[in-house]
Amino acid sequence: MTELRGPVRIVGTGLIGTSIGLALARLGVVVELVDGNPDNALMAERIGAGSRLVEIEPQLVVVAVPPDHVGAVVAEQLEQTDAVVTDAASVKSKPLADARSLVPDVSRYVGSHPMAGSERNGPLAARADLFDGATWAITPHATSDPDAVDLVRRLAEACGARTVELSVEDHDLGVARVSHLPHLMSALAAGTLADAPASHLELSGQGVRDVTRIAAGDPRLWTQIVSANSTALTGLLEQIRGELDRLLVALGKEEANDELTAILGQGVSGAVRVPGKHGTPHIDLVTVLVTIPDRPGQLAKLFADAAESGANVEDLRIDHSPGRPVGEVELAVKPGSVDQLVDVLTDRGWVVHT
Amino acid sequence: MTELRGPVRIVGTGLIGTSIGLALARLGVVVELVDGNPDNALMAERIGAGSRLVEIEPQLVVVAVPPDHVGAVVAEQLEQTDAVVTDAASVKSKPLADARSLVPDVSRYVGSHPMAGSERNGPLAARADLFDGATWAITPHATSDPDAVDLVRRLAEACGARTVELSVEDHDLGVARVSHLPHLMSALAAGTLADAPASHLELSGQGVRDVTRIAAGDPRLWTQIVSANSTALTGLLEQIRGELDRLLVALGKEEANDELTAILGQGVSGAVRVPGKHGTPHIDLVTVLVTIPDRPGQLAKLFADAAESGANVEDLRIDHSPGRPVGEVELAVKPGSVDQLVDVLTDRGWVVHT
Structure with missing residues (x-):
């Protein structure tokens, strides 16, 4: 059983990195804060998420930088330290592939994905209890050191999360299904309203509000998220295109027909499987x-x-x-x-x- | 100014028909209830929405039957009575076209669409206040008698609704945008979850719940609704297919790119236009x-x-x-x-x- 003793280095002091710092600091773990933007790191230090300069070798490095840079920073940290390295990106295949292309040995790297967030960003939105009871996916790869996997699990538990272990590929297909695809479908539906006459929007009810709500998320962040998961998403979007074509044919018949009901029935079967509270x-x-x-x-x-x-x-x-x-x-x-x-x-x- | 004195005949005593009956009965208007299913009419009568047998000529007939049958019942009522006839269907072009194909003169017919509903169906779900403050679209056609338009507006007001006047075509394009297309997009997104492994569904958050909620609606009812509006919907779905193809090309580049951000940005522009409370x-x-x-x-x-x-x-x-x-x-x-x-x-x- 590997114990999480620290020090823990957190690279990237946005919402997630700073919240992890706050959660560890409340347990007395020494946390080092690193950020390319010195204002962010200073802010995170001031609210008690750790210190900017720690003169000892980290036991664990948590990479919580924007999705595009995760793989490179993971590789850098593997080279610069002897620590276990994890990240918090919402997609796991690409960071692993990127890190592998940069360093020969990634056995000290174990990906993870704390599934908590907020519509708010930055260190000031951080909270020590952000992960209390949340799901935190741990995604070991074929060459991950078992002790490293164990240490990353300790990190998630120290933050109050419930861990779920999945392969890298399975994780990415799962989040493509339950997060990235819904986001893109919401964006496509909302996109048709951008140039609609105001008189049409007056007819809006709760349904369109629910379907389009997440489409309001930051387009730059979501561009990074969906590009990093393009393989899994492409498969699902091609499936959607097939169903859309089937729908267009069924609608083209102009009469109510069983094909339409079957497509809508498939939607019901999926909708009722989405878990509810707790x-x-x-x-x-x-x-x-x-x-x-x-x-x-x-x-x-x-x-x-x-x-x-x-x-x-x-x-x-x-x-x-x-x-x-x-x-x-x-x-x-x-x-x-x-x-x-x-x-x-x-x-x-x-x-x-x- | 045409006054709504009654009697009002309501054909179809489901949620909408019975709720209109209850709203009118509270104003002392005589209401006749007609339904192909005698149990429904009896139930509606028992909860005070009107009477099953009224021996006088109606001033107004409200057709609140399932979408597929609206045009035929409107035509029948135009022939059998001298009354103004309206309906409550959520799509307006098809009932009008159907009625026109069956009777030579549809000047006494004015379509309308009370935009209130519930996930519950049938007379027992009915309420006198279902339409209080709701939007009720009135959709006159080229040959509608102005007095008939006026009387239908009185009906909506008597039920406590706020009226909006739109052409038949404009109404159908509007509801295609803000109701039917979101429903289909929700159904397509939810459909991909029907056969997903349980471990993927465990990763669900609030986003997928919001996007897929309305997909749980009755597939048979929605088949009728979307087929009745197939022309407007086909145009929008072809627009979606174009955007989906653009999205697949942008994702195929595997790197974050401006094209992806533009598609997501279009979603933001649409999402922020959806009106909120009140x-x-x-x-x-x-x-x-x-x-x-x-x-x-x-x-x-x-x-x-x-x-x-x-x-x-x-x-x-x-x-x-x-x-x-x-x-x-x-x-x-x-x-x-x-x-x-x-x-x-x-x-x-x-x-x-x-």
Whole structure:
């Protein structure tokens, strides 16, 4: 069992690197902070993520630089130190291939991917608890030293994450499916709205808001992410193109037909497999709709009343239909809690629909 | 000014027809309920949406049957009555063309589209307030009688909706863009997950959940909706195919490139145009993140504390990252309310991040 004693060198003090520094610092591990941008490193030091100059050899180096540079920095750190080296990039094949092309021996390198993030960037968005309970993928390659794998697992656990071990290829295909492809589909759907007349956008409902939300992400960062995973993504996009052609043929018949229903049915089969809250695959929750006046304090009153019923609200959503003077809140609860919740809310004067 | 006096005949007592009946009944308008399925009509009558047998001529007929049958039923009602006839289908060109092919004079027909719905179906899901503040599109055609247009507008207003007048073609292109195309893109993205290994789905985050949510909708209903709007949708899907090909070429270069960034940038331009809450195009809201233990009463406490700060929570979202023992709530508030909200929440012991 390899212990994580430190020092740990963190190269790249953006959101992820600084958050790892904060998480390790709270455990008393010595952290060295390195960043090409001295302002970032200074900022990270000031908020307590480590120190800029540490005069000892690191046990572990964490490379948390932008995706394009990961492989080169990993290779550099393998050459400059005797440390185990890991990275935090969201794609694993390319950094490994890049590092391999630069140094002969990559056995001290083990890729990893902490699956937590934020729409906010930079050291100021960092938090010691960013990874608490998050999934952290560990992706050993054929020549990874088992002790190095172990040490990287200790790092993830020290940050409070739950580790999942996958091969490099399997990881990249997985994130292509559940992250990169959805992002590209969202971007393509949103792209058709860029030049749409305003009168069309007025007809928007919750569906288009959900589908296009992630398309607002930083195009430069996403360019790096998707190019680094181009092999896995190309296969999936070709599959999408095949389905799109099938869809165009089916729509061309102008009448409702079984082919269309089959394509849409395939979508249902996929959608219901996406895990919900806390990784539980698809708990059956019941939705209770409550009409709510749009003014301060109403949500507080609603949740106080809901809590008194003893029901745990597992999920919620506010409906934003344009022009509605009142809002609507969807509360999702376990089936056993529904009756009591509805009774209590109705008693307190809420307009409730199940 | 045409007044809506009734009687109103509603053909089709599903969610939409029965909700219109309930809304009119609360105003004292006489409503006749007709449905091919006698159980549905009986159910709608029992919950107070109208009566099954009314012995007088209707002033207005509302056709709220499944999309495929709308044109035929509209034609039938134009022949059997002297009433103004409208429908509630989500696509407007096809019902009009179908009705025109069956009766010589469609001047008493004016299409309309109440843009409210629910994931629930049938008369039991109906509510008198379903349309309160919702958008209701009115789509006159070239030969629509102006009095008929006026009467349909009165119907929408009587149901509490905000009317928007659009041509039939413009309406269908608009809903193709903001509803049908997003649905198909969601279905295609979700479809790739149907046969994915479970280990890939374990890597799911909020993005894929948002993008695939609407793909879970009833495939038979959506087959009818998208086939009825095949012309507008085919044009958009061909545009998507062009962009998809461009994306495949850009990804094939394997290096991050400007072409990729341009495609993603187009997605950003579209995503930011989707209107937010209450139809306001894109209020600048600030997001405050609060960590919250997953047990009953915590949301109530959070919202009570938030309310005391005087901030109105404009939007909220619960983060469901798989495996997290604690949840995270995103509260969106106006910029002027942020400082006070953060101060009050921090004072009360909440872990808050901005």
